Amino acid sequence: MRGVYECVSLIAERITENKDFLTELDREIGDSDHGINMARGFSAVMEKLSPEDTDIGAALKKAGMTLLSKVGGASGPLYGTAYMEAGKITAGKTELTPSDMKAIFSAAIAGIQKRGHAVKGEKTMLDALIPASEAFTAEIDGGADMSKALDAACVAAREGVEYTKTIIATKGRASYLGERSIGHQDPGATSTLITLEAICDYYKGA
Amino acid sequence: MVGIVIVSHSWKIAEGVCDLAHEMAQGHEGIIPAGGLDDGSTGTDTQRIADAIVEADSGEGVVILADIGSAIMSAEAAIELLEDEGREINAVIADAPIVEGAVCAAVEAAGGGSVDSVLSCAEESREANKL
Numbered sequence: 383m384r385g386v387y388e389c390v391s392l393i394a395e396r397i398t399e400n401k402d403f404l405t406e407l408d409r410e411i412g413d414s415d416h417g418i419n420m421a422r423g424f425s426a427v428m429e430k431l432s433p434e435d436t437d438i439g440a441a442l443k444k445a446g447m448t449l450l451s452k453v454g455g456a457s458g459p460l461y462g463t464a465y466m467e468a469g470k471i472t473a474g475k476t477e478l479t480p481s482d483m484k485a486i487f488s489a490a491i492a493g494i495q496k497r498g499h500a501v502k503g504e505k506t507m508l509d510a511l512i513p514a515s516e517a518f519t520a521e522i523d524g525g526a527d528m529s530k531a532l533d534a535a536c537v538a539a540r541e542g543v544e545y546t547k548t549i550i551a552t553k554g555r556a557s558y559l560g561e562r563s564i565g566h567q568d569p570g571a572t573s574t575l576i577t578l579e580a581i582c583d584y585y586k587g588a
Numbered sequence: 589m590v591g592i593v594i595v596s597h598s599w600k601i602a603e604g605v606c607d608l609a610h611e612m613a614q615g616h617e618g619i620i621p622a623g624g625l626d627d628g629s630t631g632t633d634t635q636r637i638a639d640a641i642v643e644a645d646s647g648e649g650v651v652i653l654a655d656i657g658s659a660i661m662s663a664e665a666a667i668e669l670l671e672d673e674g675r676e677i678n679a680v681i682a683d684a685p686i687v688e689g690a691v692c693a694a695v696e697a698a699g700g701g702s703v704d705s706v707l708s709c710a711e712e713s714r715e716a717n718k719l
Contacts, residue, residue: 419631422627450633450634450665450669451634451636452633454597454629454630454631458631458634497665554657
C-alpha cells in the first residue's frame, strides 16, 4: 500500500537530490544554507516516520514537529508550521479527496503567513504556493480530476518561481540585497516547487 | 521570579549571554539558553526553545530574547506549541537586542519584577546609548 509515508519519502528524496542546487540559489541571495538545512530536516523526518504511519494527519504533524526542530533556518518554522497545520485538518484520514487537498493548500498557506507575515510578491515560498493553490482549486472547481489539477498546480508554481526572478526580496536575508536580489530565483519558492512536483509524481505513480 | 530564555542560532552565544545575565542576577535559576541544534550546527530549534520556556517558568511567566532571522519565528512557534499542548505559560518575546536586553531583563526579574516590567526593561535597552 502506498500512502503518506511514501509521499513524504519522495519529497525527502527530491529535496536531498536538490540539496546543492538549493544551497547554490541561497548562496546568491541569502546565507547559503537552504539546501543543507532542508536536507538535514527531511533526513530527520525520514528517521521519525515509518511505513506504519498511515494516518495522514498524524504523519504530517510528526513531520512538521521534526522540521521545526531540525531544519535550523527560517524554512524550519515556515515549513514546519505548514506541515503541522496541514496535519491538523487531515487527522484520521488515510486518503485525500480533492477537497481535502484544497484544504491542505489553504492550511499550509495560512500557516506560512501566520509565521512569516509575508504576502504574495515578496519573493518567498508563497510566490510558488499561492498560485499553485489557486490553479489547483480552479481546476477542481471546473470539474478536473486530481491528477490534472496537480499538474496545473505545478505549472503555476513553476511560473511563480520564474516570477520571483523579477522581483525584489522584502523578507528574510535576501531583503538586505534590495535591488540586487532581482534576477535570482527564490530558494524557498524553489523548494516549494520541488515539493509540489514530488506530490504530483507520487500521485501519478499511485 | 520571571524566567528568561535566550534564543540564538549559536549555542555559545545563548550560553554566553546567560552567563552575563547571571552575573547581574545571581541566584536566579530561570535564565535558560536555547541555542543551536542538537547536532551542534548553528540554527534555531523550536522544541529546544519550548523546553527552555518550560524550564525557565516558575509560574510567573517568561520573557524571551532572540537573535536574528529564524530565531523570532522559532520562538513564536515554540509558544504556540506549548499553547497547543494546553500549557498555560505567559511567555512573551522582547523586541530587544539580546545582550543588553538580557542584562536589563535579568536585573528586573531578580528584583521581583512582573513579566510586563521585565519585558519593558528589555525593550528599553534598545534606546541605551553606548557613546
